[in-house]
Each structure stands twice: as structure tokens, then as C-alpha cells.
Amino acid sequence: MKVQAAVTREKGKIAIETVDLAEPKAGEVLVKLVASGICHTDTAVIEQYLPVVFPMVAGHEGVGVIEKVGPGVLSLVPGDRVILTFPSCGVCDHCQDSHPYSCDDNFTMLFGGKYRDGTKRMTTSDGKEVGTMFMQSSFATYAIASQDNAIKVDVDVNELKALCSLGCGVQTGAGAVLNRMKPRPGSSIAIFGCGAVGLAAIMAAKIAGCSTIIAIHGSKGREEALEFGATHTINGRKEDTVARVKEITGGKGVNYALESSGQPPLALTMLDCMAKEGLAVTVSVTAGATVPVMLEPQIMNPSVTFAGCVEGHSNPKVFIPELVKFYKEGRLPIDKMNKFYKFEEIGKAIEESHTGGVLKPVIVF
Ligand code: CXF
Ligand code: ZN
Numbered sequence: 001m002k003v004q005a006a007v008t009r010e011k012g013k014i015a016i017e018t019v020d021l022a023e024p025k026a027g028e029v030l031v032k033l034v035a036s037g038i039c040h041t042d043t044a045v046i047e048q049y050l051p052v053v054f055p056m057v058a059g060h061e062g063v064g065v066i067e068k069v070g071p072g073v074l075s076l077v078p079g080d081r082v083i084l085t086f087p088s089c090g091v092c093d094h095c096q097d098s099h100p101y102s103c104d105d106n107f108t109m110l111f112g113g114k115y116r117d118g119t120k121r122m123t124t125s126d127g128k129e130v131g132t133m134f135m136q137s138s139f140a141t142y143a144i145a146s147q148d149n150a151i152k153v154d155v156d157v158n159e160l161k162a163l164c165s166l167g168c169g170v171q172t173g174a175g176a177v178l179n180r181m182k183p184r185p186g187s188s189i190a191i192f193g194c195g196a197v198g199l200a201a202i203m204a205a206k207i208a209g210c211s212t213i214i215a216i217h218g219s220k221g222r223e224e225a226l227e228f229g230a231t232h233t234i235n236g237r238k239e240d241t242v243a244r245v246k247e248i249t250g251g252k253g254v255n256y257a258l259e260s261s262g263q264p265p266l267a268l269t270m271l272d273c274m275a276k277e278g279l280a281v282t283v284s285v286t287a288g289a290t291v292p293v294m295l296e297p298q299i300m301n302p303s304v305t306f307a308g309c310v311e312g313h314s315n316p317k318v319f320i321p322e323l324v325k326f327y328k329e330g331r332l333p334i335d336k337m338n339k340f341y342k343f344e345e346i347g348k349a350i351e352e353s354h355t356g357g358v359l360k361p362v363i364v365f
Contacts, residue, residue, distance in 0.1 A: 003120060005140035006084070006346050007130060009055045011048045014139075014347060020123045020131060021142055024070035026158075028115070029150050031082060032253055033341075034157055036138035037061030038162030038353055038361040039196075041285070045111065045133055046195045046350075049287065053113050055124060056131035059363075060110075061167040063160045064137025066150070073147045081102025081160050083324075084152040085167040085316040086110060087135035090148055100148075101311040110134050116146070134168075139346060141365050151320045155328075162335035166214075166323050166361050170309070170334050173200030173260060175312015175319060176283050177208060181256045185209030188254040190245055190273050192236070193261030196337055196360045197283060201258050202228045203332050212258070214248055216241055218261070220357050228333065236266070245273040254278060264289035270308065271298040279305045344349075 003021045006014050024030045042058040044050045062084040066076050087109045095103050102110065113131025114120055121144045122137070124129035130137075134316065138143045155163065165171075170313030174195070183189055189210045191198045194217040205213045205323055206229030215225030216236045234244045245254060254273035259267050259282040268291050270280050293299065299306060312319065326332035337359035341349040349361035 001142070003140055004011040004343065005057045005130070005137070006059070007055050007057055007124065008046050011350050012046060013153070014046060014350070016344065017320065018125060021144065022121045024144050025067060025115070026071045027069040027147055028047065028074060028144050029066050029073060029076055029147055030066045030068040031062065031064040031143045031145055031150060033062050033064040033138055033141055033143055033365050035161040035164050035362050035364045037167065037169065038349055038363065039168050040353070041168070043350060043354070044285070048091065050111050050209060050301050052111050053131050055128055056113055056133060057137035057139055058133050059124060059138030059140065060084070060134035060136055061138050061164040062143055062168065063155060063164050063167070064143070067142065069147070075147050076150060076152060080152050081155055081157060082335070083153055083163060083167050083320055084136040084138060084143065084145050085149050085151055085171065085320060086311050087146055087149040088117070088318050092175035093253050097227065098315045100315055101313055107235065115144070139363065149316070149317050152187045153321060153324050155324060161340070161362065161364060162338060163324065163327065164362050165200070165319050165334055165337065168201040169196040169360065170323065170332070171312040171314050171319065172283055173197035173258070173312070174204035174332065175308045175314040176258050176281050177204035179280055179313035179319065180281055180309045183208045183210050186211045187256060188214070188249050188275070189256040189258070190214040190216060190254045190270070192216045192259045192266050192270055195260065198223055198258070198260040199228050199337060200334065201260065202230050203334070205229060207326060211248065211253070214245060215256065224337070224359065227336070241269050242272045249275065257281070259284050262286055264291050267291050268293065271304060274304045276302045276306070278302070281307045281308060281309050283309050288329060308337065340364050
């Protein structure tokens with residue numbers, strides 16, 4: 001079938017084209033997309049910070065309605081509303097153990113451009129095969145996904161538009177707190193970075209019952225952090241973050257911290273903010289960056305754990321419906337981060353996510 005897709009044929013470029021989309025194969029579904037969020041990882045592939053093969057269609061926060069199911073799909077039927085998320089193979093040890101974010105094949109499936117059988121689903125009008133991202137490529141009017149990365153949710157089509165970020169950004173931030181840290185009620189937490197991921201982590205810290213939630217922001221994000229649950233804010237560019245965190249916590253430091261800003265030196269600042277036996281988690285994508293951790297004073301003697309976390313340590317089939325419940329209860333007001341754009345404004349939407357202070361640009365089809 002003919003669909004409209006925002007194709008990247010060369011580094012940094014994106015243009016809406018009419019392309020051919022193949023039928024869903026075994027285990028796959030055809031999704032009529034309602035909307036798609038934009039995440040910084042989309043820029044990473046379009047700008048080739050991640051070396052994907054062009055032409056390709058980015059987008060990995062799609063939401064939509066099942067139009068058709070391929071052979072062997074038992075869990076979804078046409079008309080189901082779905083949130084598309086990261087794919088996983090389903091058969092490696094980590095997937096079998098309900099840890100699909102650690103799938104042995106994750107990078108290939110996210111950025112390798114192909115579906116599980118090694119083929120692609122989109123073809124340009126001049127006959128070029130088009131690579132997929134996260135096995136969805138949601139910058140298009142329709143997508144082929146796997147039944148495993150299309151998560152059925154109990155919301156109407158209009159509400160679906162508000163929830164794109166559950167597929168990646170919010171899942172990453174909220175999951176880092178609720179799945180990776182599982183903070184003790186009454187504990188203290190510091191969140192470095194007040195973009196969509198950091199703000200979702202602040203909402204999750206409030207849900208988890210943290211009583212001290214410290215947001216460390218740059219030039220933007222302070223007001224949103226306070227609105228979403230931060231009890232204290234620190235301007236990381238103007239204030240001495242470590243001194244302020246110590247002051248707020250009575251000299252102890254925080255029990256938990258999350259680094260979501262994408263600035264490698266802040267991982268070290270985070271370690272200096274930790275209380276004894278604290279858990280410091282990074283979700284920042286900083287390919288190739290190294291930081292000089294002082295093992296004894298920062299990690300060993302204070303018994304601090306420094307941990308990584310990808311895609312919110314989430315099993316999306318379980319976690320995304322849980323997040324939808326929090327949203328419906330008004331405890332995860334992620335809709336407040338959204339700014340909506342028409343499909344033809346996709347270039348502007350991506351631009352504004354970097355320069356315009358837009359927390360979560362959402363393309364509506
Ligand atoms: C990505 C970040 C880069 C590693 C894989 C997962 N998540 C979100 O965009
Ligand atoms: Zn993402």
C-alpha cells in the first residue's frame with residue numbers, strides 16, 4: 001500500500017515522500033498511526049551519531065490503531081489501540097527472563113534497519129529499500145511493527161495522542177525510578193536534567209513516595225520540575241550542586257539519583273551527591289564519553305552503586321499499561337509536556353526540541 005513517510009536519504013535531511021509499505025508478515029501488525037513523539041534518539045539516527053543505513057525512516061514513539069494483523073498474531077485484532085515501543089527478540093535469555101530491554105539483539109533490532117527475518121518493509125518510488133527504526137519507523141502514516149512491540153492500551157483514539165512518550169522517553173525516566181531504583185518511601189532522590197526523561201522521573205519519584213525530590217536543571221525546566229513533584233530545585237549552571245544537595249539532605253547526600261542530562265561530567269557530580277549506600281543511575285546517551293571516577297571515595301567506601309539503565313528496565317507489556325493507569329489517575333501528567341505539530345511541520349518540530357524549549361514534540365497524522 002502507498003503511505004506517506006518522512007524519509008532520511010542523507011545525513012541531517014528529512015522529507016515526506018510517498019513510499020510503498022509491504023503487508024505484515026508472520027507475527028507482525030499493520031498500524032495506522034495516530035501520532036508520534038520525537039525523542040533525541042531520532043536526531044541521533046538522522047544526524048548519523050548512530051551509524052544507520054540510509055534511506056531510512058526514523059520515529060520510535062508511535063501510537064495508533066491496528067489495521068491488519070499478519071499470520072499467527074493472537075494478541076491483537078484490528079481496532080485495538082496500541083503504543084509502539086522498543087522491540088526485542090523474545091527468545092534470548094534476557095527476554096525469556098522478562099528483561100527485554102537487555103535483549104541480546106537490541107542494538108540490531110533498534111538501529112539495524114531490518115525486521116526479524118532480515119528484510120525491510122518500505123520501498124521508495126525510485127525502488128530503494130528503506131530501513132526501519134525500533135521496528136516501527138513512526139514518522140509515517142502507517143507502520144509495520146511486531147506484535148511484541150505494539151502494546152495494547154485501554155484508551156480512546158483521542159487520548160492516545162497524549163501518550164506517545166510512554167513508548168520511549170517517559171518509559172525511560174519513570175522506569176529508571178520505578179523499575180531500576182524502586183526507591184523506599186520517604187527517601188531522597190536527585191534528578192539531573194529536566195527534559196522529558198528527567199521530568200518523568202520526577203513524576204515517578206513522587207508516585208514512589210520519595211519525600212525529598214531535588215531537580216537539577218539548566219536554563220529551562222525549573223517550573224515544570226516543581227509542577228511535577230520536585231520539592232527542591234538547583235540551577236546546575238549557577239549553583240554549587242553538591243553543596244546544595246548536601247545542605248538539603250542535612251549533610252547526608254541523596255539515597256537515589258538519576259543522570260538524564262546527557263552531560264558526562266554530571267555523572268561525577270551525581271556520585272558526589274550520594275549518601276552512603278546510595279544508588280546512582282545513568283540513562284544518558286553519551287557515546288564514547290569517559291569520566292574519571294575515584295573508586296575509593298566515590299564508590300567503595302560509601303558503598304555507592306553506580307548503575308546503567310536502558311528503556312526504563314521495563315517489560316513494556318506490563319509497564320506501559322501500568323503507566324497508563326497512573327496517567328488516568330492524574331499521577332503521571334505527561335500530556336503537559338506535549339506540543340502538537342502537523343506531519344508537514346516535522347522539521348520544525350525536531351528543531352524546536354533542540355532549540356525551542358519544547359519538552360515533547362508530537363506529530364499528529
Ligand atoms: C535508546 C537510547 C540509545 C540506546 C538504545 C535505547 N533509547 C531511547 O531513545
Ligand atoms: Zn527514544
